[in-house]
Amino acid sequence: MLAKLGMSSAIAEIADGKLQIEPGDKDVLFIDSDLNVTVETGGAEPSRCLPVIGIVGVEAPSRLRSLMQLGATATLRKPVHRAAVYSALFVGINEFRRRRYLADRLEQHERRRLLRKSLVKAVLVVMQRTGADHSAAYDLLRRESMRSRQSIEDFCETFIQANGPELDEPETTVGTTKTYAKKP
Template sequence: MSEPRIIQNFIGYHATIATEQPAAVEQLQDMLTKLGVSFCTAEMGEGKLHIDPDDKDVLFIDSDLNVTVETGTFEPSRCLPVVGMIGVEAPSRLRSLMQLGATATLRKPVHRAAVYSALFVGINEFRRRRYLADRLEEHERRRLLRKSLVQAVLIVMQRTGGDYAAAYDQLRRESMRTRQSLEDFCERFIQTVGPELDEPQTPVGTNRTYARKR
């Protein structure tokens, strides 16, 4: 999994602006237009703001608002970059921006000169955080699959009469041949073999060398 590249050009991005003070964001809207970023004003009802984010969405949200941001299955911090627009610097309002996963801030009223920097930092820091979170999840998933690797090695050792290193190497080669991670291949291998380690059958879809030596 390669690190995300730095985004410098924001043409094609779409911004949602959530505020109850339109005059405070006039220069933000002007600068977004110059940068090639389309925008809309958020519709808020019953204290909720619903967004269906895609890969090029960014949320500018007024910290003075008392709304819940809904983005579907995942938390907003995993779905889209959030830029907080700060008026009153009360700790409770700053905390709400942190909980949303804000990666950049702007002072109200927003000035043109600060918009590009906020976009640059906000979007790229969001991408970096999501990349790190995805890597952490993948490492944890593979760690949980290590038990399947151990069990698969024991099965191959029992069926071939080889040692641990030879069994591990066979599984590694087969996983490379099928273009799967070693852990994923072993998980599927275990599911195919079934719970009986001494069952004298050849797993479907695997190399015949796994069959018990006689």
């Protein structure tokens, strides 16, 4: 059936209960849950490298769990019928793409969340230098980031690195009023 779909297949060598796969080397991994092997992909999770389709003979919870830990996005039941291969490939590849898209988005949002600290520092620097309120300072930074075709977080990170967080450091405190001195 794989040949009719324009795919070629190869049987991987298993050494010491481990299957070595280089990312980008293959397009889809079919793995038999009855073999009880671990998959090594050179640092990346198998579920991040390629779609994994599990071939299930015995539906023991431990074997199903090991398939889920490998990132199986579809399954085929033994004995494998030709008609089930296409639908398993369709579901497995599309689910892999969906998971990959969501994981990439999550990483992007996490990266932007970590850069929010630079955004706050940049707003404070602009407020101090221009005397503007926080809304006007944010709008100024947003306009400049759009002009430079960067996200506001990336722009503020670059802004802080280039200009330094030249916020005044507290020098003395008088009651509840703080006196600030400019950094040299």
